[in-house]
Amino acid sequence: MSESTTRDVLDPLRNLFAYDAAKVTVMFLGIWALFYAFGTQLGYGNTGLLALVRRVTFLSAVYGIVVLALNIQWGYAGLFNIGVAGFMAVGAYTVAMLSSSPTGAPPGLGLPLPIGIIGGMLAATLVGLVAALPALRLKADYLAIVTVALSEIIRIFYNTPAFADITGGASGFDNLPTNPVNALLLQDPTNTVSEPTAVGEVVFSFFSSFGVERFVAIPTVYTVGVLVALLVVYLVLERTGKSPYGRVLKAIREDETAAQSLGKDTQNFKVRAFALGCGLMGLAGILWFAMGPRASITPVTFRPNITFYIFIALIIGGAGSNMGSVLGGALFASLLFEAPPVVRNIITNAFEVSADPANLIEALVPIASGELMPLAGFLLNNIDTLRFMGMGLLLVVLVQRRPDGLLGARKETAAGVSLAADTRPGHSNAAAENGGDDDE
């Protein structure tokens, strides 16, 4: 009796939770609450708290965008692209080359930023097309090797001293385009302490009423902009997914041979999906590295490691689902990437771990005499390394136990009409959704 009443109480919540928007909102609120708690634990003021939360949000949003892009390629079209870093590099470098001021070093062309952004996305798309047209005929694992090699070629190309006048060489493209938020809020966009514009006046007075300094307010506004970009990308992809084109993509994802036998030119669809994904990776590269707070474009950034982070994020969320991609990107960026160092600081403060052994052996030897502090200190100091080991372990465990993603298998139906809207109630709905599995 009481069980059914609790179910009745929770039902509206469950219904609400069925909406993707609610899920994302809940997750972001959760992440913000968590990092707010971390910040207060560390005794941050309002400015520090906002800076921490802002950093996590920014990273979650850019990861969301690039994971969405990868999801188009791998989740939908089944193209195993591990050259994500290369396509992001093309986007970021191109926008810097097009829109940076012609007087800096290395010089840009000084074109307006929107043209630069479009140019960057087009360049990434173009590189993607050049790679895709021949490479998509290959087996999936060959495509993986080709793309990772391509991304290394791109990185070395930007790194080489031979073209340092254009690309900045190994030290990176220092002369970044003006951040649009600076241009919006400040009269002199290159100088953070210059006179604010009319809009800037309002924004800064709003932030200062909470005691937040200007150098945090500006990136916060930018982060809000990136969140909006994430929303736009998500909506575009959702719309694409429901269009005839997206339905074919989903059909390819389920069974390429079946889609072919229905007369679809699957190759053509895959090439377009690859190009679209590459363009969006270019956009993510631009928002992340060319304009973000602490933006910097250096070849080192675009090592294949970052590609693998993005893959881990996608696998956490579950390949093949746009909502899962956003959730996975945000969870990876916040909990796996940003949280460990913060937690380390909290533990170091709370327990006064001051031991700092120079190496593992010096940390392990004192255990014999019952001293655990050196080991704790060593583990905390190496939390960055441990974090990467943890990511590797997580990847293995996910592939072994939850290949459909941490958030469960989500199947977006490829059909134009809802398959779930049949007359049978309750249990049989779930069976119908998973019915396709038996055919494999």
Place this chain on the structure above:
Amino acid sequence: MEANATVERGLRAARRSPGAAVVWAVAAVLLLDLLAKLVGVSMGPFETPWFALWFGGDVPISEVVGLAWSGVVIGAVIGLASIGLSLTYSILNFANFAHGDYLTVGAFSGWAVTYVIAGIGGLLALTETVVNAVTGLGQSRAGDVDLVSLVLLRTPPLDAGANIWLSPVAIVVGLVVAVAMTVVVALVLDRFVYRPMRDADGISLLIASIGVAFMLRYLVAFVFGNSRRIVTSTEQLPSMNVAEAVTDALPFLGPARGSIIIDLHEVTLVVVAAVLMFGLHILLQQTKLGKAMRAMADNRALAQVTGIPTERVIKSTWLIGAGLTGAAGYLLVLSQGGLGFQTGWLLLLLIFAAVIMGGIGSIYGAIAGGLVIGLASRMSLIWLQGDLSSFARPTAFALMILILLFRPSGIFGGVKTA
């Protein structure tokens, strides 16, 4: 008349496969250019809208031979490492992205042992120290040697004195440990990571191997630290200037224009690699294992039905592949001197290039592919001079991509020779 027929036949072949024709044409131009450079013929500049091109030039033979030798050295390492990758690729059916990190594990574990033995003053001194520590007999030779920094490879190379001339026993023991350790790591990982997913598709296994790569790489960084270091000592290391030796023996060639320096570490590497490869050849030709491996690479289910103990063959595959990879890692450090936790990962794409070039699953192809990739990445420096020298690695990658696109079965036509 005769010549016309030949030209016509060539033209017909070029029309049939334009890709191959372009490749052959480029190869021919490069070869002619190399010959012209060697004899010192220079033509040009031929102006293009962007830059000027020269044909020929003046490159001393000693430079070409020196580059070829260093290409052979790195090629031997790549060839040795690519055998394992090729075997696992064909038998377990996935591209193992952790393979480079197996190489790192071998390098670090082997060199840690070499360092301890060399630093303490030889195997006898080490045994005596251990006996003394356990039973109290004899005396400790450890003296003022800092064992911790020896194990963690932090002692300056000149103090440790690890080199094949001063401490050959340390090098041999280190090599054996490198092989053994890599085999153990590979078997443990196979048991816990790959065996539970034997029937998974190649991409799932590939993703799992990326996870394994992360774990191994950062485990090494966790234990040994993430700085790159030099470990071999060049003190009293015999080396020889081949260019001078040749001109001394044949005075009519005139004085040497450059030097080709070959040291004992490089010679050791090439000899050991050749011995290991030959040993593998004998092993696979004389035992049933080679046949079983070929059968499994073709069709695992059929092999199982035929009574081939597939799990045991997979174990042997890891044993052979990982052992050779560990040896490759150890020998790489012997010849190059330095190692860091990214050493193997940075080599991985070149190893992939070698495997693909030789055709996946072919051991001899992998060895040959390793040599070709090694030679290509070094010989390309003849043309990529100065600032352009950073394009040596992309050249090898581009070669790999081209082969994947136009000849995915490898340059030897996909003959399986396990």
